Amino acid sequence: MTTNNTEVESIGNLRAETDRLRAELEELHTRLDTFNDTRRAMLFLLEDLEENEKKYRTLVQNIPGVVYRCLIDSNWSMLYLNDEIESITGYPVSDFINNQVRSFASIIHPDDREMVREQIMEAVNEAIPYFIDYRICNSKGDIKWVHVRGQAGFENKTEQIWLDGTIVDITDRRLAEIALNESNMRLQSATNAVRDALVVIKSDDGSIVSWNPAATTIFGYSVEEAIGIKLHDLIAPERFHEAINNSMRTFSASGEGNFVGKLVELTGLRKDGSEFPIELSVSAMQLSDGFYGVGIARDISARKMAEKDKQRAAIQLKGALLGTIKSVSLTIEKRDPYTSGHQERVSKLATSIAKLLGLTDAQIEGIRLGAAIHDIGKIAIPAEILNRPGKLTELELGLIQSHPEIGFDIIKGVDSPWPVAEMIHQHHERMDGSGYPQGLKGEEIILEARIIAVADVVEAINSHRPYRPAYGIDEALDVVRKGRGVLFDSRVADACLTLFQGTPAFTF
8 A cells, every 4th residue: 555655656746747847848949939039030130230231331431521430549540431531631541540551640730730639629528519620631742621520429428439520621612712811811902002992882771881991091980980881871961862862772773873883073071071072983793682882982182173273274374375375466467467367367267167166165265376376487587578569489488388387486385285386387288288398198187277277278368468469258268169178178178168158157
């Protein structure tokens, strides 16, 4: 009986052990399945990681510029660089990784190294990104400008151990900026050097945006006082404000106006309230935000004063010349009354021809005076020759024909605003070159002398002389008509004929 109980107990223990082993085996199978699932998941993850790494490397290599990771040390020792570093520096990536051939710090321009270190370390200490432009030296010894940005990486979220960032070649842009800055400096220097006020205004409200030192000198306002103020409120008398406002509205809309592209004389206003004459030139400049007006103003006070002085001097000179002419005319009249009256009548006709031709008042005045003494050279001819009733000998005729040159020699030293001496010298010249004393042709003869020549012939033929009777005005005009374009200037001849054919007709 005892034996049977023992067997039963052993069998029970065996069954229990079997169940335990079966459970452990099932657990082992379960763990094995879990392991296989994990292994498969890890394989899939590894494949994804490899694919992502390829994508990441492709992305990094295609980024415009250099992608880098470096240590925060004295050499900026590179842990990673993409291939773009070679196109910028001329050195391969392998040169820089762990400083195998050279450190990145070694290619930073010596003058920039301290600045680069200070700015990077300041950003690292403040845990902020950095953005720096500096120079590097490439493999050819050329200077390159780079824009570098980056930020510190952390180990365990506290310890800064590397820098991640990008490097972009900005040489072309930087050189363009340098050239632009130099150009702006030269422009500013030129602007500051000019003696005229150079002012730039916005067209929408007329406010001043640029004011050079000459503007301060001329108008009295400093740059600080002028910038932002409406131009006309600052330097134009109040009576002109409404007209300027109207002009500014047109200018703002189209870039055109009453003063644009013109040189005009206006009245300016100084800071002390005094008015003065200015010469103003305005140009339009169109930018993205609208039209701007560029004005160049010049103080012409001195010039105006000089013009007044010149006018006074001209009046005095004219008075002196008139006095001289009157004295000469009186002298000639006493020697030869025929010649004196002839000059007065020639002057009257020549002046009328000049007016009909549309000459300026100044030209007409010169012709009037020149014609009044065109025979002044006859003062040197003996009176008995001038008044002889018979035919002149060849020698005597030569003396008579010398009077234009004698008159020229007398008058050429007299200061005059008109070519009086040339009028006297050329009044016997003819368009075809048959005249005297120089045998001039066409345009070689000044217009004033061409006018006097026609008036001289008409008056001479129409008047009585000691050696012949008067032929009359019809004969005189016929000579002019036949000589038109040959002996006499066509326009001058036509004007003369028109005067005598008009209503009322010209009379001496």
